[in-house]
Amino acid sequence: MKKPVKAGSVTIGGGAPVSVQSMTNTSTQDVQATLAQISRLSAMGADLVRVSVPDEESATAFQSIIKCAPVPIIADVHFDYKMALSAIESGAAKIRINPANIGSYGVSEIVRAAKERRIPIRIGVNQGSLKSEVTPVRLAGIALDSAAMLEDLGFFDIVIAVKSSDVRCTVEAYRELDARCHYPLHIGLTESGTPAFGQIKSSVAIGSLLLDGIGDTIRVSLSAKPEDEIVAGIRILRACGLRRDFVEVIACPTCARTNIDVEGIATELEEKTQNLHKRLKIAVMGCVVNGIGESKGADFGVCGGKMQSAIIKNKKIIATVPNDKIIAELLKLVEEC
Numbered sequence: 001m002k003k004p005v006k007a008g009s010v011t012i013g014g015g016a017p018v019s020v021q022s023m024t025n026t027s028t029q030d031v032q033a034t035l036a037q038i039s040r041l042s043a044m045g046a047d048l049v050r051v052s053v054p055d056e057e058s059a060t061a062f063q064s065i066i067k068c069a070p071v072p073i074i075a076d077v078h079f080d081y082k083m084a085l086s087a088i089e090s091g092a093a094k095i096r097i098n099p100a101n102i103g104s105y106g107v108s109e110i111v112r113a114a115k116e117r118r119i120p121i122r123i124g125v126n127q128g129s130l131k132s133e134v135t136p137v138r139l140a141g142i143a144l145d146s147a148a149m150l151e152d153l154g155f156f157d158i159v160i161a162v163k164s165s166d167v168r169c170t171v172e173a174y175r176e177l178d179a180r181c182h183y184p185l186h187i188g189l190t191e192s193g194t195p196a197f198g199q200i201k202s203s204v205a206i207g208s209l210l211l212d213g214i215g216d217t218i219r220v221s222l223s224a225k226p227e228d229e230i231v232a233g234i235r236i237l238r239a240c241g242l243r244r245d246f247v248e249v250i251a252c253p254t255c256a257r258t259n260i261d262v263e264g265i266a267t268e269l270e271e272k273t274q275n276l277h278k279r280l281k282i283a284v285m286g287c288v289v290n291g292i293g294e295s296k297g298a299d300f301g302v303c304g305g306k307m308q309s310a311i312i313k314n315k316k317i318i319a320t321v322p323n324d325k326i327i328a329e330l331l332k333l334v335e336e337c
């Protein structure tokens, strides 16, 4: 188990639930737009949100953002340690730096301030910040060297991230880190790409690690809205069985026997139940031939017929309804739970 650290109200490591985070892409100087985005992310399930603090104007705005933000805010700082000091002074719950681009004096100042405020520091080493060949062992080694800089200053509330856009490299780097340190790990890819392929790459990388018990907080980095990152992150946690209080809709792959619009019904059920915190499974099956047997693992289900479909509850047919009433009937069962 990794050493727990606290970012505001959120514990990272120490067996705490794996948290989901994203990063704002508004201008930090635009306080209203940034706060609006943070509020949307929070409402969607973000546990933490990271905000860049690239210059003095942003540092001033950061102070106003922190005061009204509904979740703990992480300050992302590169190059200028004074921006980190300002963010810490404003109440940042955590600081993300790459010590290599801050310099030893700046790092020592940030550590001093973080110690005073008792907030953690995330060391983030990305493939793009390395000048020579990137290997998993090298990525992990650089991150651990950076952690050693902080340890030498008597600072141990550390979170580590090592990111590449390559799935195998990222997974191997985190496995190396996990074996060599007791600090909580922020996992994810960097520059993973478009939503379509980036989500698949991130699911493979983050999912592989989580299933091995590696990772304490996640970010699905996408070239997309931060809101999409939160949706993807929560889905990965659900798929890995790390979040169970939701309505899971399973559905058959369809074939020549399919009698109903399996995809349409499953999608609508998923959309209408996505915010419910109930641990339920609904099966949408296209026919009665295999559907009844295949839906046995679900709490409720439908097996499609030509005009009417069988509604299943606890492995038994409890009703037969016209096909245009399937969704309403299943939602009624969910509501009654």
Ligand code: SF4
Residues within 6 Å of the ligand: 252, 253, 254, 255, 256, 257, 258, 259, 285, 286, 287, 288, 289, 290, 291, 294
């Ligand atoms: S449940 Fe029926 S319709 Fe769906 S894939 Fe199986 S056989 Fe085909």
